[in-house]
Amino acid sequence: xxxxxxxxxxxxxxxxxxxxxxxxxxxxxxxxxxxxxxxxxxxxxxxxxxxxxxxxxxxxxxxxxxxxxxxxxxxxxxxxxxxxxxxxxxxxxxxxxxxxxxxxxxxxxxxxxxxxxxxxxxxxxxxxxxxxxxxxxxxxxxxxxxxxxxxxxxxxxxxxxxxxxxxxxxxxxxxxxxxxxxxxxxxxxxxxxxxxxxxxxxxxxxxxxxxxxxxxxxxxxxxxxxxxxxxxxxxxxxxxxxxxxxxxxxxxxxxxxxxxxxxxxxxxxxxxxxxxxxxxxxxxxxxxxxxxxxxxxxxxxxxxxxxxx
Ligand SMILES: NC(=O)c1ccc[n+]([C@@H]2O[C@H](COP(=O)([O-])OP(=O)(O)OC[C@H]3O[C@@H](n4cnc5c(N)ncnc54)[C@H](OP(=O)(O)O)[C@@H]3O)[C@@H](O)[C@H]2O)c1
Numbered sequence: 250x251x252x253x254x255x256x257x258x259x260x261x262x263x264x265x266x267x268x269x270x271x272x273x274x275x276x277x278x279x280x281x282x283x284x285x286x287x288x289x290x291x292x293x294x295x296x297x298x299x300x301x302x303x304x305x306x307x308x309x310x311x312x313x314x315x316x317x318x319x320x321x322x323x324x325x326x327x328x329x330x331x332x333x334x335x336x337x338x339x340x341x342x343x344x345x346x347x348x349x350x351x352x353x354x355x356x357x358x359x360x361x362x363x364x365x366x367x368x369x370x371x372x373x374x375x376x377x378x379x380x381x382x383x384x385x386x387x388x389x390x391x392x393x394x395x396x397x398x399x400x401x402x403x404x405x406x407x408x409x410x411x412x413x414x415x416x417x418x419x420x421x422x423x424x425x426x427x428x429x430x431x432x433x434x435x436x437x438x439x440x441x442x443x444x445x446x447x448x449x450x451x452x453x454x455x456x457x458x459x460x461x462x463x464x465x466x467x468x469x470x471x472x473x474x475x476x477x478x479x480x481x482x483x484x485x486x487x488x489x490x491x492x493x494x495x496x497x498x499x500x501x502x503x504x505x506x507x508x509x510x511x512x513x514x515x516x517x518x519x520x521x522x523x524x525x526x527x528x529x530x531x532x533x534x535x536x537x538x539x540x541x542x543x544x545x546x547x548x549x550x551x552x553x554x555x556x557x558x
Contacts, residue, residue, distance in 0.1 A: 283436030285314045287430075294352035296345050296367060297359035298324035298333045301384050304413040305356065306337055308441030311415070312418035321347035350374040352432065357383040357393075364388055375399045380431050382406055382438060386457065387555045390424060401426060404435040407456045408442065410464050417443030418460040422450035444504070454555065458548030464541055471496055528555055 288309070295302045300321065320339040324330050330341035342348050349355050349371040359367050364385050375381065376399040383393055384406050393403050404427065408419040419439040423432065432447070439445045448456060471492045478488030494525050503510050518524040531537070 284433050287434060288437055289314055291353040292351060293320050294348040294355045295322040296348060296357050298322040298329040299358060302358035304442055308415055311441055321348045345526045346371050346374055353379060355379055355381045358387055361385040372396055380434055382435055384408055395475050402431050406439060407453055407461055409460050412442040419445050420448045420456040422448055422453055454551040457546045457551040458544045462547040
């Protein structure tokens with residue numbers, strides 16, 4: 250599955266860039282079109298046909314490189330199976346084991362509370378020829394491994410809600426023994442729905458506190474910015490468009506320029522001007538300290554919740 254060059258080295262084309270990540274070493278490369286081609290002949294099982302499975306399926310089918318006949322989706326809810334069959338023309342089943350059997354890639358996309366039961370059911374048909382990807386929040390790799398003794402090819406992923414419009418942020422975690430080919434396949438799964446980073450698994454709670462919960466923080470910021478516009482006389486709808494597009498545009502500028510956001514902020518704030526007056530108010534209101542505390546509190550809560558399950 251993983252492409253080898255003449256020297257036997259694993260290669261990926263185009264290798265757009267590498268990402269230095271939490272574990273302190275280089276892991277993973279971008280190049281989704283190529284990676285998607287790697288998935289082209291594979292049978293892919295989606296266990297749980299909910300919102301996240303749908304986002305991923307839609308993303309994978311979007312470019313036209315993968316076909317609906319490669320997919321089988323299982324769900325206990327008939328209406329969800331019918332939705333998937335009608336909207337995406339994929340095969341569906343109410344039996345998770347039937348979906349998992351013979352699939353080269355298995356996506357676990359049920360709620361964490363039911364995952365123990367689902368894993369017990371599918372474990373007999375999961376072996377070393379299969380790669381397992383789990384998006385179940387707070388469900389560690391060690392627990393997946395305990396259930397799925399047939400394979401160590403396991404990746405834990407933490408996507409977020411903007412994945413449903415292909416603007417997600419997903420963190421992947423896996424053991425050091427995972428092959429580069431499997432890591433590339435995992436990236437290929439999530440790159441169509443947004444940005445992908447790789448982190449050490451111990452940082453998944455921080456990811457939950459930042460990009461997992463983060464959309465809610467940003468919704469509050471968008472609402473508050475719009476409120477400011479309304480307070481100063483703009484119609485609500487106009488204020489909301491300006492507010493949301495300002496957040497989206499500023500975020501894209503950070504991602505595309507690769508500049509430190511402080512540098513970009515400095516460019517907007519001219520001496521004695523309007524922006525520095527506004528920034529001063531943000532400092533008075535401790536916006537930065539509050540956002541740091543929000544990420545910290547959510548990450549700590551994620552750790553607590555993980556200990557309860
Ligand atoms: N949505 C997100 O933004 C997001 C972000 C990060 C991670 N995740 C993770 O993604 C997973 C799925 O989340 P979601 O938002 O897609 O949830 P969801 O929309 O509720 O989808 C889960 C689907 O699985 C079905 N299901 C429940 N038990 C099952 C079983 N035993 N066998 C087969 N299907 C079963 C559910 O049916 P019922 O409705 O009847 O339970 C539902 O249709 C969760 O583990 C969550 O932690 C989601």
